[in-house]
Amino acid sequence: xxxxxxxxxxxxxxxxxxxxxxxxxxxxxxxxxxxxxxxxxxxxxxxxxxxxxxxxxxxxxxxxxxxxxxxxxxxxxxxxxxxxxxxxxxxxxxxxxxxxxxxxxxxxxxxxxxxxxxxxxxxxxxxxxxxxxxxxxxxxxxxxxxxxxxxxxxxxxxxxxxxxxxxxxxxxxxxxxxxxxxxxxxxxxxxxxxxxxxxxxxxxxxxxxxxxxxxxxxxxxxxxxxxxxxxxxxxxxxxxxxxxxxxxxxxxxxxxxxxxx
Amino acid sequence: xxxxxxxxxxxxxxxxxxxxxxxxxxxxxxxxxxxxxxxxxxxxxxxxxxxxxxxxxxxxxxxxxxxxxxxxxxxxxxxxxxxxxxxxxxxxxxxxxxxxxxxxxxxxxxxxxxxxxxxxxxxxxxxxxxxxxxxxxxxxxxxxxxxxxxxxxxxxxxxxxxxxxxxxxxxxxxxxxxxxxxxxxxxxxxxxxxxxxxxxxxxxxxxxxxxxxxxxxxxxxxxxxxxxxxxxxxxxxxxxxxxxxxxxxxxxxxxxxxxxxxxxxxxxxxxxxxxxxxxxxxxxxxxxxxxxxxxxxxxxxxxxxxxxxxxxxxxxxxxxxxxxxxxxxxxxxxxxxxxxxxxxxxxxxxxxxxxxxxxxxxxxxxxxxxxxxxxxxxxxxxxxxxxxxxxxxxxxxxxxxxxxxxxxxxxxxxxxxxxxxxxxxxxxxxxxxxx
Numbered sequence: 001x002x003x004x005x006x007x008x009x010x011x012x013x014x015x016x017x018x019x020x021x022x023x024x025x026x027x028x029x030x031x032x033x034x035x036x037x038x039x040x041x042x043x044x045x046x047x048x049x050x051x052x053x054x055x056x057x058x059x060x061x062x063x064x065x066x067x068x069x070x071x072x073x074x075x076x077x078x079x080x081x082x083x084x085x086x087x088x089x090x091x092x093x094x095x096x097x098x099x100x101x102x103x104x105x106x107x108x109x110x111x112x113x114x115x116x117x118x119x120x121x122x123x124x125x126x127x128x129x130x131x132x133x134x135x136x137x138x139x140x141x142x143x144x145x146x147x148x149x150x151x152x153x154x155x156x157x158x159x160x161x162x163x164x165x166x167x168x169x170x171x172x173x174x175x176x177x178x179x180x181x182x183x184x185x186x187x188x189x190x191x192x193x194x195x196x197x198x199x200x201x202x203x204x205x206x207x208x209x210x211x212x213x214x215x216x217x218x219x220x221x222x223x224x225x226x227x228x229x230x231x232x233x234x235x236x237x238x239x240x241x242x243x244x245x246x247x248x249x250x251x252x253x254x255x256x257x258x259x260x261x
Numbered sequence: 262x263x264x265x266x267x268x269x270x271x272x273x274x275x276x277x278x279x280x281x282x283x284x285x286x287x288x289x290x291x292x293x294x295x296x297x298x299x300x301x302x303x304x305x306x307x308x309x310x311x312x313x314x315x316x317x318x319x320x321x322x323x324x325x326x327x328x329x330x331x332x333x334x335x336x337x338x339x340x341x342x343x344x345x346x347x348x349x350x351x352x353x354x355x356x357x358x359x360x361x362x363x364x365x366x367x368x369x370x371x372x373x374x375x376x377x378x379x380x381x382x383x384x385x386x387x388x389x390x391x392x393x394x395x396x397x398x399x400x401x402x403x404x405x406x407x408x409x410x411x412x413x414x415x416x417x418x419x420x421x422x423x424x425x426x427x428x429x430x431x432x433x434x435x436x437x438x439x440x441x442x443x444x445x446x447x448x449x450x451x452x453x454x455x456x457x458x459x460x461x462x463x464x465x466x467x468x469x470x471x472x473x474x475x476x477x478x479x480x481x482x483x484x485x486x487x488x489x490x491x492x493x494x495x496x497x498x499x500x501x502x503x504x505x506x507x508x509x510x511x512x513x514x515x516x517x518x519x520x521x522x523x524x525x526x527x528x529x530x531x532x533x534x535x536x537x538x539x540x541x542x543x544x545x546x547x548x549x550x551x552x553x554x555x556x557x558x559x560x561x562x563x564x565x566x567x568x569x570x571x572x573x574x575x576x577x578x579x580x581x582x583x584x585x586x587x588x589x590x591x592x593x594x595x596x597x598x599x600x601x602x603x604x605x606x607x608x609x610x611x612x613x614x615x616x617x618x619x620x621x622x623x624x625x626x627x628x629x630x631x632x633x634x635x636x637x638x639x640x641x642x643x644x645x646x647x648x649x650x651x652x653x654x655x656x657x658x659x660x661x662x663x664x665x666x667x668x669x670x671x672x673x674x675x676x677x678x679x680x681x682x683x684x685x686x687x688x689x690x691x692x693x694x695x696x
Contacts, residue, residue: 038390096309
């Protein structure tokens with residue numbers, strides 16, 4: 001097949017879980033490999049990080065000087081740059097270190113901290129280079145990835161799903177875990193995409209797909225307090241997987257301020 | 262530098278290792294026709310998880326530690342819940358114990374299938390990737406991808422999704438699957454048994470290099486079953502300790518070329534993972550797996566790390582058989598978990614991740630908040646052994662072999678361990694010894 005779109009998958013600071021949206025496609029992985037050419041995908045074999053590609057999928061957040069150089073190179077070599085997952089899109093769980101003195105941690109832990117190259121903060125990709133499409137989720141799903149590739153093959157960006165988990169949960173006619181069990185569910189402010197998985201298991205959503213459009217975090221924080229959560233517990237609801245996403249970050253810090261009042 | 266020189270001092274550097282999980286590099290140093298050093302250089306940045314856990318509530322731990330590794334999140338969740346239940350004095354129901362085993366079977370099947378087909382097999386057949394390999398061996402690769410998907414389906418049954426599953430809680434599970442879901446999956450598991458047996462035969466028939474690397478092996482051992490969630494830590498040198506005593510024998514240190522810590526057992530490198538596990542637990546294998554293994558040309562116990570691929574296939578078979586046996590007697594329980602009453606204390610968890618023992622230690626306050634955490638992943642434990650093996654294996658080759666050949670062999674050696682570099686750099690808390 002000629003002129004297959006060229007695709008690269010780049011890894012930065014991450015758990016590898018979002019690349020698995022490709023590797024866990026099952027036999028469809030071979031179909032995908034016919035539709036596109038995987039030019040760089042180190043975990044699957046091809047290593048050519050500096051090749052020009054049509055689509056670069058980027059997993060992970062930026063946490064070292066070398067990673068900053070690499071992402072600029074990736075941007076320069078790619079027509080579309082698509083972030084996959086919470087780390088690349090919002091900084092991910094490891095952005096928690098931005099709220100602490102990470103340098104001190106490293107020094108307290110490694111015998112030879114001078115060998116640990118690390119930036120003071122962890123940042124999402126879009127903080128350093130322009131990003132064409134952000135796919136949220138910890139992890140992203142294969143469905144999101146396939147939909148993105150298909151849309152980009154047609155020369156359009158996929159429709160962004162930014163509804164709240166609550167809406168998906170209602171469509172599935174699930175019993176609300178906050179109303180029925182008093183669970184501090186993040187569904188009212190979290191972006192859909194997971195299929196309202198946690199409520200379907202009878203538990204509270206913990207926000208792994210990041211903020212939905214126009215999230216009312218203030219009202220939800222009040223509701224959490226009404227359920228009996230202490231201010232620090234409210235803060236930790238927001239300051240978790242997507243702690244550096246602006247809406248969650250602000251809500252978390254606000255709750256923490258309240259605890260000092 | 263040319264290969265034709267009378268003597269050569271060269272460095273072979275592979276800046277990005279392909280087909281490993283996470284990011285590592287390889288450095289081989291040859292001086293005067295002698296391979297003097299071989300390093301697996303782990304440069305993936307540290308992610309400081311143990312610090313993130315401090316101050317978090319006990320019920321957040323399974324969701325947090327899953328994020329250390331996308332390939333083996335179940336292992337992290339399992340070691341964590343066992344440790345916390347140890348502190349809280351929680352006794353889980355037999356149903357929970359059985360379903361945890363089913364969940365872990367799913368992860369072994371998923372992780373081992375991925376490793377055999379997408380990471381390791383292309384080496385032995387001369388391809389750069391499984392995608393290339395699938396052009397000549399379409400059915401082999403497809404069978405592997407199907408098995409991997411079946412492992413994922415098992416994880417989804419209890420976890421909702423296969424990467425960072427959401428079903429595990431301290432005390433059990435949030436949700437019990439329905440009878441019809443279980444029945445559907447049982448059918449698929451049974452149908453895969455012949456595929457798993459065929460996979461053992463196929464891996465045993467690969468042209469695996471003959472090699473014998475001296476190694477101390479370490480694994481869990483349980484009196485009644487092939488080890489997964491529980492057991493004592495045993496070694497080929499006669500160690501037999503409770504998991505709480507791990508720190509008395511195993512210590513981590515930091516080496517300059519790595520963001521992962523090196524673990525040593527009484528000062529020695531040691532091996533954890535499928536080969537160690539099988540060698541130390543042969544008698545606990547299902548008779549059907551033993552028969553399937555006996556039909557091949559590879560015999561166990563084995564000191565050849567290249568046989569790890571055969572062990573992974575055997576463990577897929579074992580996991581399928583176990584999942585089938587456990588799900589055949591499945592019932593929907595009254596409650597999928599036991600209520601937990603937090604209290605202050607120190608607890609330990611050690612389970613057999615696909616890559617070997619994964620050891621956790623937590624200290625909590627009276628409300629169950631995490632005061633401190635220590636997590637020792639299998640790849641940190643194997644790292645010293647990987648380097649010892651690299652040097653040993655490469656020194657057995659002619660140092661004047663073409664660089665490409667040395668590089669390939671070195672990469673194969675590393676892949677035998679299926680290092681998970683994302684795990685190894687999650688952050689490491691150690692007792693710093695400054696000299």
